[in-house]
Amino acid sequence: MQKSESHGSLQMRNRVTGTCEKRTSSGSQVKHRSVIHQNKSSSTNSTNFAKKPHPRPSDKLNPKTIDPFSDQPRASSAFAAIYSKGGIPCRLVHGSVKHRLQWDCLPETLPFDPLLITLAEGLRETKHPYTFVSREGFKELLLVQGATEKAVPLLPRLIPVLKAALTHSDGEVFERGLNALVQLSSVVGPSLNDHLKHLLTSLSKRLMDKKFKEPITSALQKLEHHGGGQSDDYQS
16 A cells, blocks of 8 residues: 555656656756847847948048938029029030030020029029039120020019129129129110119129229229110219
8 A cells, every 4th residue: 555655656756857857948948049049139230230330431422322312412592403403504514724604505596584584693603613604604695696685675683683693792793793784784785774773872882892993983884885874974
């Protein structure tokens, strides 16, 4: 009787021991898998970290490193935006000695409205190539055959734009506006007379500056020669 009880107890003990061993073995396997998973994760993180080196200063100068989806700088002005989108039908051609404009089509075939006004607005630009394109484009467009008939109707809209250039704080912008005014007067002649009163005040303020006294005086003389009689009244 004791033997059977002893034998039963032994079997029970073996079963419990076996169960514990299985649980221990299962727990060890789980821990082992967890360790392997952690090792893989750390290895992956290390690999990812190795694949993403810190950007070098020279990368900013390398076009291949520029992200096309990143925020690109916007055009600084309306004229710059129009030019960058191909709205001005000419491009700057860099020469070995001097630059020139290359028109997409013959300038005489182009409508002055709104191109001439847009080029006049570009006279207020202070960055290359916008300064060159606006200055030369305005001048070359006024040289085409039939420019007088095309430009005269635009005077009410051109004069405020030229005035903005003449009142600009930048001296070079003022000079471009002054030269453009003289070029315009040579094309439209006496038609400019009624509009000069809007510009003479701006010129009088600059006349106090010795740097601009000579170019302004010369411009007034040309305006008088081209038919701007009111410029003569101003000089007197």
